[in-house]
Amino acid sequence: MQSFTLIFITALLLMTLIQVWLSSRHIRHIRAHQDKVPEKFASQISLADHHKAANYTCAKTRAGYPGIFLHTVILLILTLGGGLNALSNFWTDWFTDPIFHGMALIISAFLIIGLAEIPMSYYRTFVIEEQFGFNKMTRGMFFADLVKQATLMLLLGAPLLFGILWLMEKMGENWWLYAWTAWITFNLFLLAIFPTWIAPLFNKFTPLEDAALKTRIEQLLKKCGFKSSGLFVMDGSRRSNHGNAYFTGFGKTKRIVFFDTLLSRLEPAEIEAVLAHELGHFKHRHVIKHIIISFIMSLAFFWLLGYLMNQTWFYESLGVTIDAVPATAMALLLFFLVMPVFTFLFHPISSIFSRKHEFEADAYAAQNASADDLIHALVKLYQDNAATLTPDPLHSTFYDSHPPAAIRVAHLQNQTQ
Numbered sequence: 054m055q056s057f058t059l060i061f062i063t064a065l066l067l068m069t070l071i072q073v074w075l076s077s078r079h080i081r082h083i084r085a086h087q088d089k090v091p092e093k094f095a096s097q098i099s100l101a102d103h104h105k106a107a108n109y110t111c112a113k114t115r116a117g118y119p120g121i122f123l124h125t126v127i128l129l130i131l132t133l134g135g136g137l138n139a140l141s142n143f144w145t146d147w148f149t150d151p152i153f154h155g156m157a158l159i160i161s162a163f164l165i166i167g168l169a170e171i172p173m174s175y176y177r178t179f180v181i182e183e184q185f186g187f188n189k190m191t192r193g194m195f196f197a198d199l200v201k202q203a204t205l206m207l208l209l210g211a212p213l214l215f216g217i218l219w220l221m222e223k224m225g226e227n228w229w230l231y232a233w234t235a236w237i238t239f240n241l242f243l244l245a246i247f248p249t250w251i252a253p254l255f256n257k258f259t260p261l262e263d264a265a266l267k268t269r270i271e272q273l274l275k276k277c278g279f280k281s282s283g284l285f286v287m288d289g290s291r292r293s294n295h296g297n298a299y300f301t302g303f304g305k306t307k308r309i310v311f312f313d314t315l316l317s318r319l320e321p322a323e324i325e326a327v328l329a330h331e332l333g334h335f336k337h338r339h340v341i342k343h344i345i346i347s348f349i350m351s352l353a354f355f356w357l358l359g360y361l362m363n364q365t366w367f368y369e370s371l372g373v374t375i376d377a378v379p380a381t382a383m384a385l386l387l388f389f390l391v392m393p394v395f396t397f398l399f400h401p402i403s404s405i406f407s408r409k410h411e412f413e414a415d416a417y418a419a420q421n422a423s424a425d426d427l428i429h430a431l432v433k434l435y436q437d438n439a440a441t442l443t444p445d446p447l448h449s450t451f452y453d454s455h456p457p458a459a460i461r462v463a464h465l466q467n468q469t470q
């Protein structure tokens with residue numbers, strides 16, 4: 054028991070120190086290169102914009118420090134500090150049924166974590182984003198979004214949680230296989246309903262009205278063999294000046310969505326190139342591959358949970374007192390709280406695969422649209438979003454799902470040769 058406690062504390066401390074070290078490296082590297090625009094971008098991005106990107110990125114990175122330490126402190130309080138024991142004892146007076154007691158325990162634990170994160174989210178939105186001219190949200194909108202998100206989590210998450218706890222209680226040793234099936238079904242259901250039921254709760258989506266652009270996009274879709282349920286413009290400017298485009302949905306509910314901020318900034322050929330990049334993800338089945346990998350990983354996690362929930366040392370070494378094993382809800386909660394500590398060092402593997410997919414999508418865009426137009430679009434997006442052109446290489450390798458700007462542009466330029 055004591056040995057696993059030591060392993061947990063060591064892993065948590067290591068994760069915290071690595072996060073702080075990577076962030077500090079990132080800031081130092083950006084500051085060391087802030088006075089000169091990289092040669093590849095010197096003709097398009099001014100030194101003033103380069104300074105803004107450096108200041109913005111450093112401000113966001115520094116703002117992450119409190120979150121790193123807060124997460125560590127909360128996790129220690131809930132586990133070794135006896136917080137989960139206190140919560141469990143509190144709900145024992147309210148619920149005798151183990152499933153409803155477990156639901157109350159898990160929901161209240163994540164509610165505490167969520168409430169603790171609100172001040173940091175508020176600071177990022179109304180201090181950092183506002184300072185650099187990106188924020189368009191009002192405080193009323195900010196808190197309304199929080200209420201909507203919490204309501205959705207309860208409406209969608211509570212039935213799922215009830216179902217999984219019921220399966221853990223009633224389905225014997227192989228419960229984890231049934232729970233995994235419920236989990237993947239729920240996720241596929243979310244993918245299907247997100248475009249038409251969830252996303253419109255937060256933003257307004259209107260059909261693309263620009264006839265010439267619509268014709269151009271439809272020709273590209275036909276060329277690439279992609280069918281969607283529509284082309285939509287999202288009022289992203291209500292909340293932020295950042296621009297983007299994305300696919301959403303699953304099966305027949307697939308939609309192509311453009312931020313209005315992106316459409317106002319890019320030329321038609323550049324918009325086509327950005328869309329061709331997104332179509333590259335579709336053509337190479339990146340989304341499907343990601344879903345399959347995540348489902349395989351979740352199966353392994355459910356199996357591991359099935360083993361750990363029957364081990365007394367798992368609870369006791371993490372500061373939890375139980376009367377008997379398995380303690381289903383407590384095991385589920387403990388597992389999802391501590392698992393990120395032990396999987397943190399695998400994050401670069403995910404980033405590597407994601408960057409590989411971005412290169413593949415870029416190559417597809419170069420073949421079906423124009424590499425030069427995609428480069429111009431990317432440079433505008435880097436400029437408009439104040440994205441740093443000089444990230445710390447190690448920080449980027451660890452965290453970034455997209456290749457650094459200089460490497461990505463060089464890769465695209467090779468496509469034109």
